[in-house]
Amino acid sequence: MSLFSTWKELRAKGIMGINQRNADYVLRYNQRHLYPLVDDKIKTKERAVHAGIHVPPMYGIIDSDKQISSLSEIVKDHGDFVIKPAQGAGGDGIIVIADQFEGYYRTTSGRLLSHDDIEFHLSGILSGIYSLGGHRDRALIEYRVTPDPIFSAISYEGVPDIRIIVLKGYPLLAMLRLPTRQSGGKANLHQGAIGVGVDLATGITLDGTWLNKFINRHPDTTNPVRGVQLPFWDGFMSLATRCYELTGLGYLGVDMVLDKDRGPLMLELNARPGLNIQIANDAGLAARCRKVEDEIDRLATKGINKPSPAKRQAFCQREFASQCLPDQLGADSAPASENKGISSI
Structure with a gap:
């Protein structure tokens, strides 16, 4: 089979390529002046807090070399914390401190860092590396x-996250x-994390993709990744849907986590989300974008230009429900957890 015929088949299935993503969606729906709202994690967090969306609490900001010495004061009441570059990408530059011991900072991998090590890292962040x-x-x-215990059977260290791609407020x-283990405990597909599709209607996981191969078990825990009921699913869907109003960006990736104490939290937003999500779901973004755009046009002819987030969510959960859900949650799957809706968001 030729490359040309293969591409024609992918197009027929509604698979989106990077050029189509950039030209037809990123450039078309994302106004350039709005990018700082998502490219800077501090601005994203401040805007989300103002909108009543739960995010990991911020302990402090260091924006000059003179302020580096204030780290001890910022974290004096916090045994564990995270250091992030505000404009970083792909998890680079992030340090996760699990506890403090005899004047040292212990990372989640067990490595001990001195105060000078941390100050050197902060200096690098400020320089823009x-x-x-x-x-x-x-x-x-x-x-x-701290991840919810539901993930303990299907994740290796680190913090699993959930990404939902949204077009004009439609998930x-x-x-x-x-x-x-290969990703070093990071939820980054390019570094070796697993991407698992999730049914929009129910929040039940589908099959996974790892290193460009389809899998149904986690390579480290050997437990099935398929058939897990993600808790708070309606809440995650609602949060992602409302991020359109939060930013004004029409094409958006919303990254969220489930903390064992605080429930669903929004981590960050991405104006140029990757395309591997199509492999994980065995479904094409282009086809779903066309269906959403048709719905937007249909509503516009009726004079409805701003359907509510709840109606947008309901449309997508109805139209994009997976046709390949497990018959039931397998006995050897990770345990299901009660879906408590959106009460904790």
Whole structure:
């Protein structure tokens, strides 16, 4: 089979390529002046807090070399915390501190860092070595997320996260990203994490993809990744849907986590979300985008230009329900957890 015929088949299935994503969706729906709202994690967090969306609490901001020495004061009441570059991408530059011991900071991997080590890292963040475009940056000190126990059977260390791609406030596809030993405990697919499709209607996980291969078990825990009922699913869907109003960006990736104490939290937003989510769901973004755009046009002819977030969510959960759900949650799957709706968001 030729490459040309293969591409024609992918197009027929509604698979979106990177050029189509950039030209037809990112450039078309995302106004350039709005990018700082998502490219800077501090601005995203401040805007979300103002809108009543739960995020990991912020302990402090370091935006100059003179302020680096204030770290001890910022974290004096917090045994564990996270250091992030405000404009970082792909998890680069993030340090997760699990506890403090005899003047040292212990990372989640067990490595001990001195205060000088941390100050050196903060200096690097400020210089922009992790930022988009290499611009001078700020360091964010925030709450350390502890994953909900439901993920213990299907994740290796780190914090699993959930990504939902949204078009004009309509959720299109969802994916659970699970850390592995190979990814170093990070939920980054390019570093070896697993991407698992999630049914929009129910929040039940589908099959996974790992290193460009389809899998149904986690390589480290050996437990099935399929058939897990994600708790708070309606809440996650509602949060992702409302991020359109939060930013004004029409094409958006919403990254969220489930903390064992605080429930669903929004981590960050992405104006250029990747396309691997299509592999994890065995479904094309382009096809779903077309269906949403048709619905927007249909409503516009009736004079409805701003359907409510609840109606947008209901449309997508009805139209994009998976046709390949497990018959039932397998006895050897990770345990299901009660779906408590949106009460904790």
